[in-house]
Amino acid sequence: MPEVRVIRDSDNTQLGVIPTSQALELAREEGLDLVEIAPQAKPPVCKIMDFGKFQYQKSRLERVNKFKQKKSEVKGIRLGVRTDTHDLEFKKAQAEKFLKKGAKVKVELTMRGREKAHQDLARENLKQFLHEIAIPYKIEQEIKRYPGGFNAIIAPDEE
Numbered sequence: 001m002p003e004v005r006v007i008r009d010s011d012n013t014q015l016g017v018i019p020t021s022q023a024l025e026l027a028r029e030e031g032l033d034l035v036e037i038a039p040q041a042k043p044p045v046c047k048i049m050d051f052g053k054f055q056y057q058k059s060r061l062e063r064v065n066k067f068k069q070k071k072s073e074v075k076g077i078r079l080g081v082r083t084d085t086h087d088l089e090f091k092k093a094q095a096e097k098f099l100k101k102g103a104k105v106k107v108e109l110t111m112r113g114r115e116k117a118h119q120d121l122a123r124e125n126l127k128q129f130l131h132e133i134a135i136p137y138k139i140e141q142e143i144k145r146y147p148g149g150f151n152a153i154i155a156p157d158e159e
Contacts, residue, residue, distance in 0.1 A: 005041070006034075009049035017043055073103045074153070079129060081115045081122050092132055095154075099135045104155045111149040119145070126150050 006015040006023045015026070027034040027048045035054065038045040075098040077091050098105045109126045111119070126143055130152060141153040 003043045004036075004046045005043050007037075007045065007047045009047050023048075072155075074106050075103045076106045076108065079107065079109045079126070081109065081111055081118070081125060088129060088132075092129065095133055096135045099133070099137055099154070099156045102156055104140065104153055105137075106151060106153045108151040109149045119150075122150055126152060130154065 002019060003017050004020050004023050005017050006026070007013070008015060009032070015023075018026075023046060024034050030048060032048050033051040035047050035049055035051055036044055037047050077095050077098075079088070079091060083091070095105050095107065107126065107129065109122055109129075111122055115122065123143060130139075130143075133154070136157040137154045138157050139152060140155045141151075143150055143152045
């Protein structure tokens with residue numbers, strides 16, 4: 001790259017398109033580095049700056065953004081094929097509480113022994129349980145078979 005467009009970082013002034021060797025010399029005179037910002041541009045854009053300070057600011061920004069990310073928690077609720085209606089009401093109230101707090105809910109319906117022969121009944125029980133939840137939600141993972149039974153993941157509806 002014989003020529004580059006140079007920008008001075010301290011006051012953001014454009015020095016224009018100059019030969020690379022001259023740009024490197026300008027950077028050395030100021031005791032700074034010549035950093036390529038936009039290599040795809042014609043001619044490439046370079047900035048005269050302190051590269052160590054630039055890396056430090058970038059890492060600080062990444063760390064701040066990492067803390068600002070919303071971490072979604074997945075709460076679990078386990079049901080059985082023979083779970084009684086009162087217990088189902090209690091579990092439904094728990095699921096609604098979790099959804100109100102903004103957490104995802106993994107609803108598992110476990111099957112044991114001969115219950116595994118009635119998979120259609122188990123799937124219907126899980127559908128019925130999800131249908132009874134009063135708080136608006138979206139299904140993040142449809143009802144899926146796993147070795148111990150069925151599960152589904154629901155998340156609060158962001159409307």
